Amino acid sequence: MKTFVAFIRKEFWHVLRDTRSLVILLGLPVVMMILFGFALSSEVKNSNVAILDYSNDDASRLLIDRIDQSQYFSVKERLKTEAEIERVFRRGEARLVVIFPQNFQEDLSHTNQVQVRFIGDASDPNTSNIVINYASSIFRDYQNELNEQKKLPYTIETETRMLYNPQLKSSYNFVPGVMTLILMLLGAMMTSVSIVKEKETGTMEILLVSPMRPLLVVLSKAVPYLFLCFIDVVIILLLAIFLLDMPIRGSLPLLLAESLLFILTTLSLGLLVSAVVDSQQTAMFLSLVGFLMPALVFSGFMFPIENMPLPLQIVSNIVPTKWYYSIVRAIMVKGLGFSYVAKQTLILAVMTVVYLTVAIRKFKIRLA
Amino acid sequence: MTKSVIHTEGLTRKFGDFVAVNAITFDVKEGEIFGFLGANGAGKTTAMRILCGLLEPTSGKASVAGYDVYRQNEEIKKHIGYMSQKFSLYENLTVRENIQFFGGIYGLTRKELREKTAVLIERLGLNQEADKLVGSLPLGWKQKIAFSVAILHRPKVVFLDEPTGGVDPITRRQFWDMIYEAAHEGITVFVTTHYMDEAEYCDRVSIMVDGSIAALDTPSGLKKQFQAESMDEVFLQLARGAKRGE
Numbered sequence: 001m002k003t004f005v006a007f008i009r010k011e012f013w014h015v016l017r018d019t020r021s022l023v024i025l026l027g028l029p030v031v032m033m034i035l036f037g038f039a040l041s042s043e044v045k046n047s048n049v050a051i052l053d054y055s056n057d058d059a060s061r062l063l064i065d066r067i068d069q070s071q072y073f074s075v076k077e078r079l080k081t082e083a084e085i086e087r088v089f090r091r092g093e094a095r096l097v098v099i100f101p102q103n104f105q106e107d108l109s110h111t112n113q114v115q116v117r118f119i120g121d122a123s124d125p126n127t128s129n130i131v132i133n134y135a136s137s138i139f140r141d142y143q144n145e146l147n148e149q150k151k152l153p154y155t156i157e158t159e160t161r162m163l164y165n166p167q168l169k170s171s172y173n174f175v176p177g178v179m180t181l182i183l184m185l186l187g188a189m190m191t192s193v194s195i196v197k198e199k200e201t202g203t204m205e206i207l208l209v210s211p212m213r214p215l216l217v218v219l220s221k222a223v224p225y226l227f228l229c230f231i232d233v234v235i236i237l238l239l240a241i242f243l244l245d246m247p248i249r250g251s252l253p254l255l256l257a258e259s260l261l262f263i264l265t266t267l268s269l270g271l272l273v274s275a276v277v278d279s280q281q282t283a284m285f286l287s288l289v290g291f292l293m294p295a296l297v298f299s300g301f302m303f304p305i306e307n308m309p310l311p312l313q314i315v316s317n318i319v320p321t322k323w324y325y326s327i328v329r330a331i332m333v334k335g336l337g338f339s340y341v342a343k344q345t346l347i348l349a350v351m352t353v354v355y356l357t358v359a360i361r362k363f364k365i366r367l368a
Numbered sequence: 369m370t371k372s373v374i375h376t377e378g379l380t381r382k383f384g385d386f387v388a389v390n391a392i393t394f395d396v397k398e399g400e401i402f403g404f405l406g407a408n409g410a411g412k413t414t415a416m417r418i419l420c421g422l423l424e425p426t427s428g429k430a431s432v433a434g435y436d437v438y439r440q441n442e443e444i445k446k447h448i449g450y451m452s453q454k455f456s457l458y459e460n461l462t463v464r465e466n467i468q469f470f471g472g473i474y475g476l477t478r479k480e481l482r483e484k485t486a487v488l489i490e491r492l493g494l495n496q497e498a499d500k501l502v503g504s505l506p507l508g509w510k511q512k513i514a515f516s517v518a519i520l521h522r523p524k525v526v527f528l529d530e531p532t533g534g535v536d537p538i539t540r541r542q543f544w545d546m547i548y549e550a551a552h553e554g555i556t557v558f559v560t561t562h563y564m565d566e567a568e569y570c571d572r573v574s575i576m577v578d579g580s581i582a583a584l585d586t587p588s589g590l591k592k593q594f595q596a597e598s599m600d601e602v603f604l605q606l607a608r609g610a611k612r613g614e
Contacts, residue, residue, distance in 0.1 A: 006472025010461065017460050017501075202454030209420045209450040209527075210473045211442065 003212055007220040014194070015224045025190065029182045029232045033239045036174040044130045045072055050094040052079040059105035063142060067098065072134045089121050095131050096120055108146075164333050171244040176328035177301030179236050179259070180321045183229055184295040187266025188273065189287035191225050195274035196283040214363055218274070222267045229263040230256075240332075249335025258331065258345060262324040265348050266291075268355035269320075275362035295321040323347050373398050373525050373556045374419060379428035381414055388414040390579035391428060396525075396572075401547060401557045403567045403587075406576030407607045412560050415576070416527055419558070421445050433524040446474070449518035449555075453530035456514050459503030463494055466502055467517055474521035488516050508539030512546065519550050526550065528559040532566065544569050564599040573599070575606050582606045 016022065049067060053060050068075040076094060079085065088094045099117040101107070107114040118135055120128035165172040195218060198204040207217045233256065240246040248255060269291065277283045296302060298316040305316050316322050323344040330336045330344075338345075374396035381389040389411045396402045406412045417423040419432050421441030430437040433447040450456075457466045464485060471481045489498045492512060502510060511531060519526050528547075532540045544566065551557050559570070567573050567587060574584040583590055583606060587599055596602045 002477075003473045003475055006469060009472075010458070010465070010469040013461055013465055014458070201459075202452055202456055203458060205422075205452055205454070206450060206456045206470075207473070208422055209445055209448065210470075211445045211475065212473050 004216060004220060007212065007217070008223050011194075011221055011224045015228070021190070025186055025228050026231065026235065028186070029178065029236050030239065032178045032182065033175070033236060033243070036178060037171060037239075037244050044095075044127050044134075047073050047095040047127075047131050047134075048076040048093060049073045049135075050077040050079055050085070050088045050097045051075055052082065052085065052097060052099045053104075054102040055100050055104035055106075057103075057105040059108060060100040063100075063139065064098075066138050066142070067135065070134070070138060072131070085119060089119075092121075094121075095128060096135060098135065169244075169246070171240065171246045172329075172333050173301065175236065175240045175244070175246055176325050176332060177299065179233060179328055180262075180299050180301065180325045181292070181295055182232055182236065183259070183263055183324070184266050184291055184321055185287075186232065187225060187229050187263055188270040188291045189284060190228075191222050191267050191270030192273035192277065192283040192287055193280050194225075195221050195271070196277055196280050199274075199278055200280060215360060218271060218359075218363060222271060225267060225270075226263055229266070230260065233259045233263075246332070248332050250331035250337065254338055254341075255328065255331045258324070258327050258341065258348075261345065261348055261352070262320070262327075265320050265324075265352045265355070268352050268359060272355050272359040272362070275359045294319045298322050299325040301325055320348060320351050371398055372396060373400075373433055374402075374558065375429075375431050376419075377429040379415070379418065379430045380426050381418060381423065382426045387579050389418070389425075392576070392579075392581045394574055394581060394584055396556055396558060398524075398556055399551055399554050401551050401559065401569065401571045403570030403573035404558060404560045404576070405562075405567055405573055405603060406560075407610055410576040410607075410610065411579040412576055413529065416529060416558075416560065419444075420448060420450055420527055447524045449521070449523040449526035451511075451514050451518040451526070451528050451531055453533050457502045457510060457517065460501055462499045462501055463489065463505075463513060464498045466513065467520065470517045471520050476521060484520060488520070492516060508535050508543075511535055511539070512543060515543065515546055515550075519555055523555065525556040525558055528557065530560055530562065532561065532563065540566070564603055567599040567603070575603060577606050577610050582609075 051064055051067075053064065064075060067073050073096070077088065079088065079097070082099075085097050088097060097119040099119070101115060101117075104114055104116075116139060118132050120132050122128045195204075198207065198221075204217075208214060237248065237255075241248065270287070273283055273286050273290075277286060298305065298312075298319040299321040300316075305313055305322070308316070327341045327344045327348075330341050334340075372395040374394075376395075377393050378391040379389060379393070380387065380391050392415060404412055404416070414423065418425050418430060418437060421432075421437060421444040425437060432444045435441075435443040435447070437444065458469070461469065467485045467488060468481055471484060476484065489495060492509075494509075494513070497505060497509075502513070505513075515526075515528070515531060518528075532543055535543065540563070547557055547559070547569075559566075561567060570587065572584065572586050573590060574581050575590075576582065583593070583602070585593060590599065590602045591597070594602045594605055596605065
């Protein structure tokens with residue numbers, strides 16, 4: 001036990017003295033939270049719009065005003081001919097062109113039917129989709145106002161309520177995502193790199209001829225990272241609460257306990273890598289490609305897993321990040337209790353045990 | 369008659385078909401400085417790893433400090449010191465921290481550690497540098513510290529794997545003074561080297577060729593046996609016959 005303490009103290013010296021890594025370890029979550037929180041918003045504001053208005057009547061002017069007043073658009077240009085549309089897009093002067101036909105108001109009031117054309121720049125498909133949705137809703141609102149004056153024979157009104165995240169804040173999605181990614185990155189990569197480093201510099205040999213058990217050598221290397229990862233979880237949660245106004249609806253102790261479990265999972269993954277690999281570069285590469293990519297793709301944080309082809313959906317099940325992500329969302333966003341995340345917890349626990357067992361086995365083989 | 373600290377009999381280690389160490393038999397006596405020579409690839413490192421309890425032999429007998437390498441390798445580890453050709457201290461820890469860490473993993477108490485650290489730093493004349501990072505010190509100093517750390521826990525045997533590689537002649541000389549001192553205090557020294565002048569400093573020398581011990585005697589005995597002027601000639605005569613390259 002005394003030797004174990006001596007060892008862990010030395011590991012802390014290592015970690016604390018390596019200022020650059022420490023800055024990355026503790027700065028990365030802050031940077032990611034701020035980036036996702038403020039810079040990477042899925043809202044598209046202040047898109048430039050060009051208008052081609054053939055009718056130039058009250059109705060069309062009203063609608064153009066509304067478009068211009070909306071926070072999503074600003075009307076930049078009035079076009080005269082269809083030929084100009086091409087030019088507007090080529091020069092990137094507008095994301096959207098709205099075309100009102102001749103006799104817009106007359107047709108609307110007499111035949112009850114009129115067509116407006118939206119032309120979007122689909123070289124950026126996501127943005128143009130979003131922009132067109134915003135524009136459509138302005139027209140839909142206008143239509144609804146007209147309909148209030150005269151009764152239509154049949155109407156179905158849909159009333160939408162978004163549960164758990166009524167304002168559709170993106171932080172509800174990315175905070176659990178950032179937590180998952182950070183832990184995966186730091187837990188798996190930092191541990192494996194730090195162990196492989198001892199192999200590279202030759203100090204591992206000295207440790208192995210010492211009376212310390214090899215297993216203990218390896219486990220104690222993971223201890224400082226356990227602390228650091230936990231600190232990162234706390235940092236992320238504090239930022240989420242105080243900077244992004246995101247509440248933690250479920251139990252905080254449960255969330256922390258689950259995070260601890262996931263940290264253990266990632267640390268065991270790191271140990272597994274270091275058991276197989278002999279150079280720091282390989283360890284780093286393996287962690288990035290082998291863990292971070294799948295973590296990004298298969299956690300459900302960026303791409304919905306339900307939309308993937310079946311084989312990929314099956315693959316996603318063996319990626320630990322998927323389970324942790326769903327646990328964090330369940331607890332933080334939905335406020336669910338342990339019974340709802342028991343399955344995921346069990347899966348993570350089993351994964352941890354498996355990784356750890358394989359890692360220890362591997363270490364023993366190498367030392368035989 | 370002093371008792372032997374390392375004892376091997378027909379010690380063999382195979383990797384598949386390759387016989388890295390082929391039935392070597394030798395004894396090293398307490399307090400002796402035993403030179404373990406051989407060209408690269410002759411099997412020195414494998415033999416040393418077996419004696420350190422890192423590798424199990426395929427067949428044959430071996431004991432170190434009275435403990436059997438098959439069954440008691442954990443005991444062996446407590447009674448040996450080890451220093452490798454690769455630099456074996458932590459560069460981003462200070463001299464003091466390195467001493468405390470290695471003392472700590474050999475189970476020295478806090479009080480012992482404090483005393484030994486102070487004595488060691490004094491003796492190495494490192495009062496100014498004690499709290500500097502090891503990485504900032506010259507190689508010769510590092511190797512001296514590494515040796516001191518390797519014998520900090522008073523092991524029965526200390527294994528030195530090419531300890532003076534890349535070190536200047538003056539520092540090498542000082543290093544060997546430290547080795548003599550340790551041997552004088554009763555620590556058996558088992559050292560591999562490629563420097564033949566260092567081989568002359570040893571009490572006895574064995575030369576490995578292709579996994580076997582080709583010669584084993586005192587340096588003067590070897591020179592007589594091979595009618596050579598220096599250990600250099602002895603070594604070349606033997607090593608030229610080797611079939612295995614690097």
